[in-house]
Amino acid sequence: MTAAAHDLMTVASLTVDYRQQGQWHSVIRDLSLAVRRGEILGLAGESGCGKSTLASVLLGERRGERRLRAGSVQFDGIDLSTLRARELRRLRGVRLALVPQNGGASLTPTLRIGSLFAETLRAHRPHMNKAELAAEARRQLSQVGLPDPTGALARFPHQFSGGQQQRIALALALCRMPDLLILDEPTTGQDAMTRRGIIDLLIRLRLSSRMSMLYVSHDLATLSEICDRIAIMHAGEIVEIGQMEDVLLRPRHPYTRALVASIPRLEAPPDPALLPASRRTPERITA
Template identity: 40%
Template sequence: MAEPLVAIRNLKLEAGTARGRAAILRGIDLEIGRGRILGLVGESGSGKSSLAACLIGLTPANTSAISGEIRFDGQNLVGLDPTAFARLRGRRIAMIFQDPMTALNPLFTIGTHLVDVLRHRDPGLSRAAALSEATAMLVKVGIADPEARIAAYPHQLSGGMRQRVMIAMALLMRPDLLLADEPTTALDATVEAQIVELLAALRREVSGSIVFISHHLGLVAQLCDDVAVMYGGTVVETGPVDAVLTDPRHPYTRALIACEIDEDDAPGGRLLSIPGEVPDPVRPMTGCIFAPRCAHAVETCRSEVPELRTSGDGRRAACLRFEELP
């Protein structure tokens, strides 16, 4: 198999909090294949955004003690100096956020944003050439009347339209790694479906790899090649999306899928959740992090930390008992 674009080994991230040191990432092992779309799923607080923050070098100020390794095309990003990281950002690694307003400057037009991105990539480009490339990209992301939109300010566009602009900006960078942190969560269901369709249609435009973070397993199944299921700052299961979602090995993956199926049937779109609480990052972990909520846990699960082990079909699961489970 070709060398993955990103290989993460035993990545740990801690943060200082009023209650003590919090373990946000507890030893992540994960690979992102070249040209593949990896879905990152898991309940709120499982560490998805924190992992993305490590990948783009923007961890919060109170986080410290990042350890392990993130090999990005051979270069270790853990401990990389901020200037070198800034050079990678916006050229080789780009991010689309949940709320595009956080990334768009209200004082600048859409055209200025797009031209800036292009000039960052290619400083010699003339403004006219940049504007014409920007206009063509707006058409590609489904923005009608691009000449008018290019003169508009961010607040003059709808939420869905702003997210399309963010996608256009990300595509213009031609990054090797594109991180999309819940890019559709703030949108209503119809617009969300349109944006996911757009991302699926545009995947040919991106020669690099994409990490797509989502709460919604259905969207991940539609868009992604691979999936990694996160829980309590760990990856509990990973592999090709079809294999993992149709035949999950880890009890947590099974519980997540069961919730989503029930949710689709529930009247009024009631939010269902797995019984029990997500682990407290300040509490030290002994044994399997999911054991307190797991219906299959036995004594050893409470004392032994399970490693990610191969479970066939290129899949790996971190469960001591996955072979025995029905």
């Protein structure tokens, strides 16, 4: 794949292996993909198809049990494999950010939330004083719908629920204002109101800042609300990619058609056998 001027992240013919019991096994095979500047690209597929592995590789993360056997990953023309560890950390700290599926795992357990924000914000806005750092942290927490942002700054990560930890992780990533935000199932465990608020926030951010996003999820219904394009991943490969409307309305690959068919639809009548007993229509008794 040749990088176009409008592509921010380009993946070309990527093959990734994991070592298990002394043997290398491919989890991503000959995968090519591009995230354009200012777009939200959805990445959909079943659990275990390699979505989270791809998100990790796009951040330049290097692990001993994993190897990039072929292909390349370029961010804004920079081949990530050529960067030293310090250069990668700098890139991830400023221009690339991840919201992991388990947001709590990304929060340092021994630091209060206020300290986490101060540490992150100082790296990008060193001119801000203590009061300004706290005000910005409250603003970011309020944006993601966390109750009592002021009180939250004095608490530790373990004092929040899993869903609240996820929102804090999202707020920390957003306060960096990265060029590319990678979201790995960011609304998992959220209630409907919070999920709606997060999606609306991401749409506003894309419109106001032209931030590019890769939204990883198995939920096509959610992706259809927010993404411009969607890539369908199956067994370590991209089997279909295109504009959201085209893929959902005119799926070409059998796996894509199966995914689209699994989306719940309000107009479809419920199967009476699946309803709770209290909601089933009573059987007619005839003499």
